[in-house]
Amino acid sequence: MRICGALLLLMWLVGLTRAEDWIDSPMYRIPDFKEPVEPLSFPDKLLPLWLRALERPEVDLRSRAAATIALAQRRGMKGLNAAIAPLRALIERNGEHPTVYLGAARSLIELDARQTADALFARAKAGDLALRELIEPALARWGHSPSKEEWLQRLDAPQVGLAMQTLAIRCLTQVHDDRAVDRLGRLLDNPLTPLAVRLEAARGLGQLRDQGLLDQARRLASQAGSAAIPARIAACRLLRRHSDAESVKLLQQLLRDPEPTVAGLAGERLLQLDAQLLASEIDRLGSSADPRLRTLAVQTLARLPAPPLSKLADALADLHPEVRITARKELHRLSALKDRRAEVIAQAMRQLAGTAWQSQEQATILLVQLDHKPATARLLELLPTDRSEAFLIAAWGLRKLAVPDSLPGVVRFVEEELTRMQQNKQSAQRKQMPLHVDLQLAQLNQLLGAQKYRPAEKVLRRLLPRLDGLILHETRAAAFWAMGLLLDGSKDAALAGLAAERLRDVSSLPPEDTRVRWMAALLIGRLKANEELETLRKFATTQDWVGQACWWSIERISGEKPPPQVVYDQTVRDWFLAPTE
Secondary structure: OOOOHHHHHHHHOOOOOOOOOOOOOHHHOOOOOOOOOOOOEOOOOHHHHHHHHHOOOOHHHHHHHHHHHHHHHHHOOOOHHHHHHHHHHHHHOOOOOHHHHHHHHHHHHHOOOHHHHHHHHHHHHHOOHHHHHHHHHHHHHHOOHHHHHHHHHHHOOHHHOHHHHHHHHHHHHHHOOOOHHHHHHHHHHOOOOOHHHHHHHHHHHHHHOOOOOHHHHHHHHOOOOHHHHHHHHHHHHHOOOOOOHHHHHHHHHHHOOOOHHHHHHHHHHHHHHOHHHHHHHHHHHHOOOOHHHHHHHHHHHHOOOOOOHHHHHHHHHOOOHHHHHHHHHHHHHHHOOOOOHHHHHHHHHHHHOOOOHHHHHHHHHHHHHOOOHHHHHHHHHHOOOOOHHHHHHHHHHHHHHOOHHHHHHHHHHHHHHHHHHHOOOOOHHHHOOHHHHHHHHHHHHHHHHHOOOHHHHHHHHHOOOOOOOOOOHHHHHHHHHHHHHHOOOOOOHHHHHHHHHHHHOOOOOOOOOHHHHHHHHHHHHHOOOHHHHHHHHHHOOOOOHHHHHHHHHHHHHHOOOOOOOOOOOOEOOOOOOOOOO
């Protein structure tokens, strides 16, 4: 499959904007080229071949054939219900290898073959833990009644082991079987019960009951010290659906627990009930070393009747991505309220004016979302900063806001940055981030092109030839794209010749970058350079991005239509066993 330059860009940007990817590049969408979409198809006679393999004496063939049917179902192959009866026969046959049972069970579950639940249940009872862990959750989803009895009995049999009891608890919770409540309570109170089972029992009880567990939760919450942390976690889990006044008091007590996990669980339930229940603890939560508690503080602030927006905005500078992103999302949500928008913008501008790159990053995103164009003055100031998170998002913000008054400053910055790089006078930190600088300049070039800002022509022309010692593929591609928009419909034979030269450069060492060749081909079409039709035809194909750009330009210049795109063979053939025909 072909990989679009935009996808490559996205891959490069993983991690640059921390929790979210915001940087996009319109040059990869304007004009837009798409691959022909064909549904997947499957060779004939696949299923009969696999069913024959299920009857072979070789264990490997039987197990792989059984498992392959599940894979085929996930890939969208039709008509696989014919495999249910043979797979059921495998499950019911005694003496099979465990991998055969696993493959057959997996395929029956994938096929949602509920009619085989009894057979699967019987095989799970006779099988090992791996088989039970595969089959029993499916039986729970299907509401299989005989399985419930088995799971209930297992709760009273500690000899079955930790994993088996834990699995039984999860399944009983999923089917919401109230008969498990008393048994789970006994498991939780028994100090000899393994810790993992006790915690799972608490989770199950908390899901099954929305009242009546307060006394048990109090006993667990009263245990002090680090050794009793699991008990206090269990207390929180018991109360996850309780809402009575006494349960709320206990949760507020647990909110002050020195263990962040306990406090977090209690706080999350209180927040579900009413943010006011946490109001007195906001400052303590907000100053916690634990990001989960700081996130809880942000969520609480945002849900108060009169949320203090300045405190919320301060959280945009938090060191942990989850906290600052949550703060930005909450501010954006609050900005939808008529009486809050102006204040949200004011607080975001205050954070943008600060020195922390974290708040600069998040405030930029927020202000762009709110289309607050006065932010561009500060974004221009951030362009030369040494933090890639701030200078890259600032360039993106300028492009998205697209304020005409910012364009002279953008041109000035691009000119100065290119001169610094060519003179090797970049700051030490920016020298260490050539990819980030390349992406930043590309964003600015696309802004200049999209705005058809003719004073940018001089600096954009500087970027079109190869730049000795500088690897700025994204920047140069954006310069070609921008020049096409600036000069759309103009005649410039010299510029078209330069673009054709870059398009033809496939044999030098190293050859010209594909992105640059793609955008150079588009520039030729924008200039309607008849004299370069031969070059365009040489590289025209409907099967790659450069070729499609060539055809776009050929059609724009001559009116000649491209041939139909060749549809790739979408037949799925990578099976362990397939017909030779």
